[in-house]
Amino acid sequence: MKKVPTLDIRRYETDRAAFVAELGAAYQEFGFCCISGHGIPRELIDGAYDAFQRFFALPTDTKMHYHLAGSGGARGYTPYKVETAKDSKHADLKEFWHVGREIPRDSKFADVMPPNLWPVEVDTFKENGYGLFEALDQLGSRVLRVLALHIGLPERFFDDKIDQGNSILRPIHYPPITEANVPNVRAGAHEDINFITLLVGASAEGLEVLTREGEWLPITTEGDAIVVNIGDMLQRLTNHVYPSTTHRVVNPPNDNARKPRYSVPYFLHPNPDVVLDPLPQTITAENPSRYDTSITSHEYLMQRLREIKLI
Template sequence: MSAIPTLDIRRYDSDRDAFVAELGAAYREWGFAGIRGHGISAELIDGAYDRFRAFFALPAETKMKYHIKGSGGARGYTPFGVETAKDSKYPDLKEFWHIGREIPRDSRFADVMPPNLWPEEIAGFRDYGYGLYTALDQLGTRVLRALALHIGLPENFFENKTDSGNSILRPIHYPPITADDIPNVRAGAHEDINFITLLVGASAAGLEVKSRTGEWVPFTSAEDTIVVNIGDMLQRLTNHVYPSTTHRVVNPPGELARKPRYSVPFFLHPNPDVVLDPLDCCVSEGNPRRYSTSITSHEYLMERLREIKLA
């Protein structure tokens, strides 16, 4: 069975045509790839992880100060037992925090992109958290340039469609699993909602990706690799040329289950008013248009958040 490729993004500058062809082929096949050579410092990643772990170690009543009821978890803290994968009977075994884009409060998107919350108990949380947000946003822009070129678009095609995107950095804590017979998993099988997801710290085992033949393929990356996958919004915009692949985080066996797991995905979203109609360059005789109704990315997001019990 073939493996999910990992590519060095520095080749975009030194060996562009070959890199774009290989990356595009990886996404057409898997919807997933590993990206190394990304230039995000270990100090920033480790410093952010240290602050996120410190926050999740706070008492429950302290964390709940940052839970905004009725917000769908858009910013701040979401406790255990809330998010539930679509069509799953059981909630995921996780708690998480959301950091969003900092925008002027007179922005036309201010009504759908609330201000961030920052936990006052953890020194450096804001600097490291928003520093990592910014670094991943910039890396995502570079990946999207290659994806645009691969389907015959100008390399900057996505940039004015994502520069005010409602993108989210989500530090996640999966606690130790202490019972052997629970029906829940750490993250049920799902597809992501957004354009692309960049996952920092997938070096702990557990992430599995569903292949085209229906097999679950483990994807545990090297520590210096960021896993980047396609979300449903980009799948829709590209008329499924870039597939949004089902994936999950399984509970580890035996003693490994007694250890907590942390991960930090960055969900890169288009601007709220981007219309997700299939691009003409992705429609052909062999791949006819799959969607006949128009929807904006914000409408699509709200529809999906209701499905997973966050709105």
């Protein structure tokens, strides 16, 4: 059976050409790869998970103080059964929090990137939450350098296109499934909106990827590996050279369905004014341009948030 590969990113410094070829091939095949050797301290990941679990354990009334109605959940808390996968009849069975990039309030992007909220009830939330945001942001930029080289771009092509990106760290809590007939998987089949997503330490099985052959392939990580997948914005910018692959979170077929599941994806976004037109390097006779209209990443984001009922 096929398997999404796990590759050690330290090979980028020691075995660059082969690593670039292997990582690029993994993304062209699956839209997903597991990255090990990234150097993000275990203590930071564990500290962040601990803080997030403590927040989700608070009473609903307390959590709702951090829910900004009408904001599309851009920052703070979003309660259960709000987000709905595109074309899905049922809302996802999850609650989540959004940590965004800290930017100067006189930035030209301040109107689309609001300030963060921090729950006063959990003293370690800000330090660990933003520490993990920054660590995953740096790892994401390293992955994008590899992908740039793989399609013939300068290594640092993406650096100045993501340094003010509207990126989101999203701690998620999927409650235990207790009813016998639940209408939906925990998170419906969907593609991500952004450039790339980095998923650190999902606490239970359940993540599945749809292969080209139409089969659902479970992804389980080993050791320190972080799951990194392509989103729709990068798929568009690379003219589908890197596919944004459909994935879902299913209820495990065992006792784990009756346990809560926590996961923390980091959605790495380009800067709001980046234009997502297919790059010339990705347009060939065999792969002609698939888009004839221009759109900025912010316009694209707003369009998609409406589709998934967050705004």
